[in-house]
Amino acid sequence: MxxxxxxxxxxxxxxxxxxxxxxxxxxxxxxxxxxxxxxxxxxxxxDPAFMNTAACRSAITFIDGDRGILRYRGYPIEALAERSTFLETAYLLLYGELPTGERLDDWVYQ
Known part of the structure; x- marks a missing residue:
């Protein structure tokens, strides 16, 4: 055991x-x-209405609808919406971290 x-x-x-x-x-x-x-x-x-069922495990997204929590890669969605651009958030989702200014420029212009 x-x-x-x-x-x-x-x-x-x-x-x-x-x-x-x-x-x-x-x-x-x-x-x-x-x-x-x-x-x-x-x-x-x-499990009627899937109230206690997880559809998948994700390193990208965490959702707790009852508590109103949505995180991308550990960052609260509110913080990303206030402080990050769409492209910065896309980079975060793809690579797991927010980009530095230089990395973002390199990535955008590839």
Whole structure:
């Protein structure tokens, strides 16, 4: 048993399953390991309105709609809108950091 895992006991069968936790989440496909019988498809999750479902992991964008948070590469969208141009923000999205003035000029005129 690892510290970054979830242990699930299936009360139907008595079997114990260990599901890895990565970045505070388990993969829904890992639930398919949990079966009542050998020919069972496996357990699935149901999340109406996708209120607790992440569609993907992203190093580019973080969204928390309930708290009104939107970040690009760690920068709050409000700060980018106030202090950065469209091209600076495009550079940030592509390369992971805001450009220096010289880098931006080189990039724009390539």
């Amino acid at each position: 690892t510290a970054n895992s979830l242990t699930v006991t299936d009360n139907r069968t008595g079997k114990v399953y260990e599901l890895p936790i990565e970045l505070g989440a388990i993969r829904a496909t890992d639930l398919r390991k949990i079966k009542a019988s050998a020919d069972d498809f496996g357990l699935m999750s149901y």
